[in-house]
Amino acid sequence: MTTPLPPDMPVRPGFWNVPLWGEIGVYVVGLAAVALCVWGIVRGMKLTREGALGDPSTKTEKDPQALKRTLRAVLFADRIRETAFGNVHAALVVGFFFLFLGTALATLDWDIGHYVFGTQFLRGNVYLAYKLILDVAGVAVLAALLIGFVRRMKSVTLPRTDRFLWAYASLAFIVLSGYAVEGLRLAVEQPLWMSFSPVGSVAAKMFIALGIERAGLESVHVLLWTVHGLAALAFIATIPLTFYGHMYRTPLSIFHRKAAPLGRLPKIEAIEEQETFGLSHIEQLSAHERFQLEGCVECGRCNDVCPAVRAGTPLAPRTIVMKLRERAERLAAGLPDDGKHLTGDVVTHEELFSCTTCGACARACPAEIQTPDLIVRMRRHLALEEGAFPEGAATALENTASVGNPWGLDPYERLDWGKDLDLPVAEPGEHYDVLYWVGCAASYDRRARKVARAVVTILRAAGVKFAVMSEERCHGEFARRLGEEYLFQTAAQENIENFANYAFDRILTACPHCFNTLANEYPTFEGFPEVPVVDHATFIRELIEAGRLAGISPDATATVYHDPCYLARLNGVTNAPRSVLDAATRPLYPEETGEKTLCCGAGGGQMWAETKNPKPVNIVRLEDLKKTGARRVAVACPHCLTMLESAKATTGDEETLVRDIAEIVAERLTETKGEKCEEAEAKAEA
DSSP, rough: OOOOOTTTTOOOOTTOOOOOOHHHHHHHHHHHHHHHHHHHHHHHHHHHHHOOOTTSOOOOOOTTTHHHHHHHHHHTTTGGGGGHHHHHHHHHHHHHHHHHHHHHHHHIIIIIITTSSSSSSHHHHHHHHHHHHHHHHHHHHHHHHHHHHHHHHHSSSOOEEEEEHHHHHHHHHHHHHHHHHHHHHHHHHHOOGGSSHHHHHHHHHHHHHTTTTHHOOOOOOOHHHHHHHHHHHHHHHGGSSSSSGGHHHHHHHHHSSSSTTTTTTOOOOOOGOOOOOOOOSSSGSHHHHHHHHHHHOOHHHHHHHOOHHHHOOOHHHHHHHHHHHHHHHHHHHOOOOOHHHHHHTTTTTTHTOOOOOOOOOHHTTTTTTHHHHHHHHHHIIIIIIIIOOOOTTTHHHHHHHHHHSOOOOGGTTTTTGGGTTTTOOOOOTOOOEEEEEOOOOHHHHHHHHHHHHHHHHHHTTTTOOOOTTTHHHHHHHHHHHHTOOHHHHHHHHHHHHHTTTEEEEEESSSSSHHHHHIIGGOOOTTTTTOOOEEEEHHHHHHHHHTTTTTOOOOOOEEEOOOOOIIIIITOOHHHHHHHHHHHHHHEEOOOOOOOOOOOOOOTTTTTTOOOSSSSSSHHHHHHHHHHTTTTTEESSOOOHHHHHHHHHHHOOOOEEEEHHHHHHHHHHHHHHHHHHHHHHHHHHHH
16 A cells, blocks of 8 residues: 655656556566676686686685775775776765765665555655765766776777777766656656756756657657667676676776785796796686686776886787787687797797785785786796796896805805904704894895994894804795796705704794795795794884984984885885884985885896886986985885985985994994993993
8 A cells, every 4th residue: 555645745756658568578687687697707717717727836815804805895995996097986886886886775765665565765855865976976976987988098008999989988878878768758757856867967958958748758758768768778788798797807806816925926836847927828828827827807997016117118908908918818718829938939038037025016906906926927837848037137036046145255264254253153952033034135245244234233233142153045035036946945955954953932034035035925835933023124123112212313314115025015014114214313204105116127037137128217206316415315125225216326326325223223322322432432421
């Protein structure tokens, strides 16, 4: 039984002017559209899984946080909203969501409220708010579509294929035709509350101005209502076939992202028993990787933040993803093999070996596609099956294999940097608070040796019982990133065996690459000690907060901090270095900082490769840092130190100072101590 409403009560008109065939047809066609959409999604996911054989030599880790991560990414869209155009897209999503919600509420209002309970809940002020919100949501969608269209037409990097134009046009048509349908109804009824549909009211006034009679308006209304309904339902049915498939493909990509830590590469199990290595055929992509590739929306954010792109190298992360996705789609479609080799023909060696594995592309990607991991997998094929490496890197690899360091220097000289420091060398049977892993750079590079000496100064000032390991050798991280997994695993086994000889509470590193390797990758090997690994920035902060480095007085030198990629982006260590600098100096920060830092250009083996880039990224980064007006650059990585010092030499910059945070703290400790001694002497004389 229907409850009668007052004649002046605003209420949503259900199926106004729509004939019975239309009312029945919308449900029939609607169910068919939803069924087609679901079938298309399920079929696509099935093809993705069937065409992905994966790599049996590596294990795919399940991420227990995958669902939680995905829901957060979808609901809050933090990564999408990081840019101006990302906020425009967010407005489109929110507007589209309200339009969808409005349609769902209208269905419930009529089918449940009207037919089941005999009354409608979309009435009175609720209905008026409902109409106003939907009108505003439609405007937001149209504005976002217009901005996106103009941006794409002006861009020289974004693709402008017909499918993107069709995507913009189809959604705009659905919204505009909806406004037209509403305007025709308002032109006929002219209710007192029509101003709560501002866009619909404007359309209604236009129809009234045309002088069309009521019968004509009603006839056009039925026609447009039908076209609008069919267009909306066709949109739903074809989602899996169009660009708008990213509405479910991108969340699937996020869900299938590898588990944290992001700095860990998958280990090749039983490496000596494997017959093939890495990624050389598209069939070797796992289902997780295929889902990731399909999640790409071609926005180009990865290219915008890629240091290799800025340096003018052949690499463009989006191009890599698109090439692999195209090959995967060919496989899923059952197309014949065209004879092209994945590494060499489809993706060139120059593209692969231009990557610094800094993770900037993966960090910026709304679909969280792990492009560096795919690149390393292809590098593994080149390294382990073809013996292909970039110029210069082969020598560093040979040196590491023969004498345990990429410089090729005498392993017995590894501790020469501390000959005059009376270094405590770890001994079996003795327990240490900290085992200081020095790393190759601080052991052999003359400039980086100062960082090791500064760390020792800090440890002794804080009264930390520490030792270094005489058997230390290169952990092989750069080799792993270049694809030489065998050398990496050999180095890992040797170092892990040496760790077993000593007792210590923690391992301290002053290099983010050492930190990432020992904290995230070595633990996947049997025998690695179950102790925490700590970076030197975090450790120094702990000492300061515990009062063990009391008395540090900050100097007045304006210092800009450069975040290392492997510390900030891949491991999320951003607060500790800033706390340390707050205690020791006056820190400034460049535009690209924290997890959004710009790579110095050393990672992924690039430190050892001969590059001929139009403008090396280390020079680009130094120029960015100097824009802050700071005279001193603070770093927390010996590779960043080397690259920025090299940029200084190349550009003839003799004014900018580059210092590791450990050096800055050690200098302040020494100077503060000296100042206190002078004060004491002055008091004694007085």
